[in-house]
Amino acid sequence: MFFWIATGIFIVSYGFIISEKLDKTKVALVGAGLMMALRIITQREAFYEEKYAIDYNVVFLLISMMIIVNILSKTGVFQFLAIKSAKLAKGRPLWILILFTSITALFSTFLNNLTTVLILVPVSLFIADELELDPFPFLLSEIMASSLGGTATLIGGPPNILIASKIQLTFMDFIYNLTPAILFVFFFFLLTLKLLFGKRLQVKEEARQKILAINEYKMIKDRSLLIKSLCILGLVIPGFIFHDKLHLEPATIAILGAAFLLIISKEKPHNILRELEWSTLLYFIGLFIVVGGVIKVGLISKLSDGMVSFIKPDAESMFPVAMVILWFSALASTIVENTILIASIIPLVTDMAHSIVPKELDFTSVVQHPTLMPIWWSLALGTCLGGNATPIGASANIVTLSLAERAGYPISFKRYLIYAIPLTIEMIVLSNVYIWLRYYIIKL
Template structure:
């Protein structure tokens, strides 16, 4: 009996194979690294190439040269992150249409009394607190529009305050199991619970948060970002403005109810097998069902450029993972560590911070967590400090560059939509000094405590 055609058809060949080019593993690795560097260079040249176009060009090149097949490229995309972003963007857009952010902005202006320093500290601390118990992407989707509204009405430059929100979201998210994706990965692979993160990571993340805000305060003061340009009479008028804000109470109640349910599910979903992305996609879709809104109009407000940027970058980084770059780096680190846990804290922590600043920390954390799990089989609980070093490095390192963490890109696109584009170099002038200080401080303190306590 003749087998069906689809069973006997030859396997799909890549373009290089069709042309008779058979590349060795080392050649594939060099090619993957080269394409990543070229993609990153295009992202840096944001004046000439939009970062979404750069990421998509990199993703196309990865598939054209045969590093990944289209199916493998599709599989390298972290759809948990994509679904989370898409779902929360829709919920936040509905909240915006209901007038919720205008109400919050007015209350916030009264609370800060129009003082730039109070704006910086209050919004940064609120962002850090929310990011510890929600995921930090959800937090910035909620906070960034409010910050833009407040600071523009006060006559301040929005970009430094938005950067402060980004930094606080990443440092605050470091503190708990649910605050940042690397922690969720570590908790899952290592079998660590919410309480263990509170004990072993939260103290250092908390110190990093306060020091980071203080450093941002100093940078903004030196650059004149804390000087208000509004006249006292104008400021007083803003603070005492009692003109009614146009709202849709029914829509606001629906959106807030769904938002609250989403947050609760974020807290309890992971242990029962519900990932954050699935939760956000499901609850946002239910909101579309009950709200009297056109999905077409709502989807026009989705930051598609952000979603496509992440998808392209996931594919480019997926090629590095596929050819074994991350595995080799992680294996080399493990070999260098040997049995010295103190040295391991420094190597794992600082290398994770540096790498996470320039590539997405999710695939790196997955690779490194796999290596640490193997190490755990021979060393047992003695190597637990390496898990916490990985957490501190991967999460805090996301503040090094504009593409270091999901929250950075999301805020950048919100800023651009509001007419305040955030450049790569502009971000690094503020964020990189803060990131370096907080990484060194958190990992240095953790290393010191380990040496003192054993």
């Protein structure tokens, strides 16, 4: 009975989140409440038992990074860099597009994707308006660059944070395995942007001169706060890189960074905390509990058994599984928000690992078995990049299009799909090539 009730709660919650009939945070919290109220998962299990509980490492890492970014954004540094890039490109729109895309990807390697687009999209709209250009090429490229950059590091996006936390991967594991993949994909992405939009991005000379006349240094609102923020960020990022050698979790390093920045910035905590994305954080908490419920009743185990029976994986070579995971997660990400998708697939892959790896090994040795690692990298690439294909595939997409519409540049669902689907397919094909070459041909 509990199996079907839990599965029903999961499917109904999933359906409402996809349809956007109700706010996803409300749906996740209702689903979590029902799971506990109906005793499918107890409150103690949901809060404290490692196998089913809320992943507090993820929650506090997000809270802390939101605090740091919120304080840093008050300095105006992001707007400064955007205007400076436009001037470095001498007002030439194609080079502005390439620079903005690169900046978005770079920022997204250590900032939340949603935060990155919230900062850069208004500036892109401003520059497109000044140059009298259609902002669509800028917005589309920034959406995709945010997911590309976010895929490259442990802290770039929720999917990677969740994978790292569940199977105990380090910051450098992601740098070594995913950053080369993203650089490979990003190079071809820029070439494709040039082919798609190069001839269309033409501006009048007076508009170009107008951009060159903007004083970017006036964008910096608080130099003292900027120096303090960069100093803290300069300690936090290396902390993430060496967290395994320091024997500290990424969340602990982020908490220390956020706490010290709050102290030295002299910002009032209630002002900073009020501006955090609490709905996103509560969505994560509710989602963890809902997924914990279906793990407990055995739904994930049944799905795992079904996948094993269908693919028939061989412990000596998991290439077919890697490809299925890559393409399935990419396809599912086009309609399912990647956090709920990754939270559902991680336990499925973990359970599958136990069926093909020697059972006498401990949990970490099982999930980090050499034959399993390409599966995790395939999952990260598929989940992070697949969401680019549709306007509802990721929160960054939804927010970007909403900002464009508010600024008077509505982008239709159809127009987005015409460009985004081919670009996303290109990214997944290139990811497929990378996984195949690196782990099954060269075997690095």
